[in-house]
Amino acid sequence: MTTKYGQGTGQMDPAELRSIFGANLRRLSRRYQSVAGLCRELGINRTQFNRYLSGESFPRPDVLYRICGFFGVDARILLEPVEAIQPDNRDLFSHPAVSEFLGHGSVNVAEDEFPSGFYRFSRPSFVNDNQFVVGLVYVFRRDGFCFVRGYEPKEAMRQQGLQTDAASREFRGVFLRQEQGVAALIARHKALTCSFNFLSRVSSYENNFWEGYATRTVRESLNGRRAARMVYEHIQTNQRAIFHTARHGGLTAREDLHPFHAKLLNLDVPFR
Template sequence: MKLLREFALDKQPQHDHQPNPAALRDMLGANLRKLTARSESISALCREIGINRTQFNRYLAGESFPRPDLLHRICRHFGVDARILLEPLESVAAPVKGPMVHPAVADFLGRSAQPVREEDFPSGFYRFVRRSFLDSNRFVMGLVYVFRADGLCFLRGFEAREAMRSQGLPADPCTREFRGAVLPQEDGVSALVSRRGATTATYNFLSRVPTFENNYWVGYTSRPLRENVAGRRFERQVYEHLGRKTGKVLAAARASGLVSADSLMPYHRQLLEPDKPIS
């Protein structure tokens, strides 16, 4: 009988060890510290997510759990799921979805659908400048905001009011807004950018310029137009990473619009090479 009882006990379902709350808090804290390691400012990150800084510090320290709604915001911002409570970060990265990873083209375009690394193209504000497509004597200066959601990289900005009016288009913020998806390339990043509801998009390519602060990218932007349409189709452009430094961002915002070549910052002008045809 004793042997039968032991055999019966051996047949009982075996349960894996369940982590205690302290272990779960430690796992969450460790994962959040990895996710925020490249953030320039925890305060700015908390504002972006919409979460209290003091409370977020408690999550980082493994002292507390977020409410379900806050956990959802955190996961959505970093492109992970709720397994960050249970498993190391390396095993919970959200899978990349989209047409470029479809089996029909995955072997050809799939690598371009991989996430853009923060160190390759950091989040935050960028000042950009390029020659106007319609007026070769003027240049467009503006701001774009690069952000990440669901593990993917995006950008958002607004067309210059004067540029919109010159084309007979409304200049309200909704019409001026453009957004784009950023993809990794062998020597930089690319972005497909369009205004809301538009049936055309511009293709942009940017490659990092070696500088002391490593915060400049130069490349080009192109419009999908026929040759006989008025205006130029390709222009060289420069992106300068401003991060989230309020003073620089506000100064760049005030200077946005259509400007002459004489108004360009010297280094922007040097990178744009306005007197050199784009090839």
């Protein structure tokens, strides 16, 4: 029996498989301005990624799994045109029930209003009145939306009796444009709780600070906060600050806060 994929074998020729995969990967990659940036997001060597794009090579199963998860497709990317396997794109913000209330204007967060890159943030701990959370988040844009990604401190997760592995600590969210700043809806991986953040730019020497607050979707408790002030500092060009925060971020004492962060947090003024 002869098929269009091979001579009497019923199987596709490896060269044709590589060609289909390369073509699909090129289509998926067109949405990204920088191939180098895409490779960093995927954690794949640029030279090897170029071999995938040109149809010269197949990815290993673990790399294929990573690629499929990133682009929201499945392993049929090896066999069929990508248009045939991508799920229908249901954009919540374009739904007629909310499009005139939470539509394009709210999701279109301009780069000059809230730049992409790394941010250092500080806020009081939700569960310990004497501690503060200092962390690093990465803000990025994809398909016209502004997203954020980061990790909860291990100590904070442990205090709440939660798992402390990287997958459990990771959180992601989306930013929305607001009249006086930006708002974000953020959740941990597969969690049914989330936090709402609001940030407004404040005057500073480099114009790179935002102040606001974070709230979480939990019941009222006598032993913890549901809302707290928060400060974001854009540190994209400060490699030293990025590495220092990545290594030493977590729970900290008041006296160890960055001085300007402490000032913006108004630590001696009740939050309202």
